[in-house]
Amino acid sequence: LGLTLTNLGRLAEARVQNERALAMNVELHGPDSPSVAYHHDNIGAIDLGTGKIADARQHFERALAIRQAALAADHPDLGNSFNNVGLVLLQDEQLEPALVKLREAERIFAAGRGTDQEVGRAVMNEGEALRGLGRLAEAHAAHLRALALWEGVLGKDHVDLSYPLGTLAEDALAARRPAEAITYLQRAIEVSQAALGADYPDYAYHERALGEAYLALHQTARAISAFEDAIRRLRADGGANTDPAAVPAVQWLLAHALWEGGQKKRAIVEASAARAAWAAAPGTHIDELREVD
Numbered sequence: 001l002g003l004t005l006t007n008l009g010r011l012a013e014a015r016v017q018n019e020r021a022l023a024m025n026v027e028l029h030g031p032d033s034p035s036v037a038y039h040h041d042n043i044g045a046i047d048l049g050t051g052k053i054a055d056a057r058q059h060f061e062r063a064l065a066i067r068q069a070a071l072a073a074d075h076p077d078l079g080n081s082f083n084n085v086g087l088v089l090l091q092d093e094q095l096e097p098a099l100v101k102l103r104e105a106e107r108i109f110a111a112g113r114g115t116d117q118e119v120g121r122a123v124m125n126e127g128e129a130l131r132g133l134g135r136l137a138e139a140h141a142a143h144l145r146a147l148a149l150w151e152g153v154l155g156k157d158h159v160d161l162s163y164p165l166g167t168l169a170e171d172a173l174a175a176r177r178p179a180e181a182i183t184y185l186q187r188a189i190e191v192s193q194a195a196l197g198a199d200y201p202d203y204a205y206h207e208r209a210l211g212e213a214y215l216a217l218h219q220t221a222r223a224i225s226a227f228e229d230a231i232r233r234l235r236a237d238g239g240a241n242t243d244p245a246a247v248p249a250v251q252w253l254l255a256h257a258l259w260e261g262g263q264k265k266r267a268i269v270e271a272s273a274a275r276a277a278w279a280a281a282p283g284t285h286i287d288e289l290r291e292v293d
Helices: 002-007 011-029 034-049 053-070 076-091 095-111 116-132 136-154 159-174 178-196 203-216 220-234 246-260 264-280 286-292
Strands: none
Touching: 011 034, 034 053, 034 076, 053 076, 076 095, 076 116, 095 116, 116 136, 116 159, 136 159, 159 178, 159 203, 178 203, 203 220, 203 246, 220 246, 246 264
16 A cells, blocks of 8 residues: 555655554564565655655664664665665765765676666766766766666666656756757656656656756747746645656746746745745755855
8 A cells, every 4th residue: 555655656655654554563573674674665766755864864773773684785775775876875965975876786687686776776876976066977987887787688668767867967967068968858757748648746856857958058938938837836736746846946047037038026936935945845955045145
């Protein structure tokens, strides 16, 4: 039930169901059973997706400790745990420790029973850490490798390719190659829409990146349209399943596009709304608030 609710985007309900399942498994099998680690992973993934990084890290690290004690050193579930911990460290901007964990995940997947898709997932996350460290050429090479691994398993039109395509677009944006980013993003949206239809909410992240690319090219009307669509998608479910900092981040970009496009009054309105939302969001957003001010 928890997995079904997660797939439906009903994350708060899914977390409750996973907490119940975790408690039941602890009672049946003890706190150190690998089956318990599975539920820690599920809760950690929900927490990470809703911006609760500290809670996610606690669950992922507990799952890793269980598996290190119970499983063989080349077991793919152990690789999954190293990948999860690396991912939460990445989200917490602890980039060097994240890279260490992610490379260990890749090593386990490649040496053991992991699939090329699992290897590609770890490599993709390594690329995210490398980009954060400013090692842009290495990041891009990692993401190209991840895309090739996934295409080898899934083919060139699978919906899951939208993720590595999105990371390649982010590489191109970081390297100030917005036209290249647009090419990747258009393909990501195309494969996603072919499988999921036009209204899937996760397109928001591609639309945001597309807006950034258009803004870098000074195509302000297209940038404004992309940012507005991203905000609409993020708010589609009332924001219940969205990181509270996601909408103001796009509002701030929209304010830049509006200002450049000469809509200065509306730009100020959007910037003010972004500031208020960041101030109310969980966690610390000092850098964002300082930039707005």
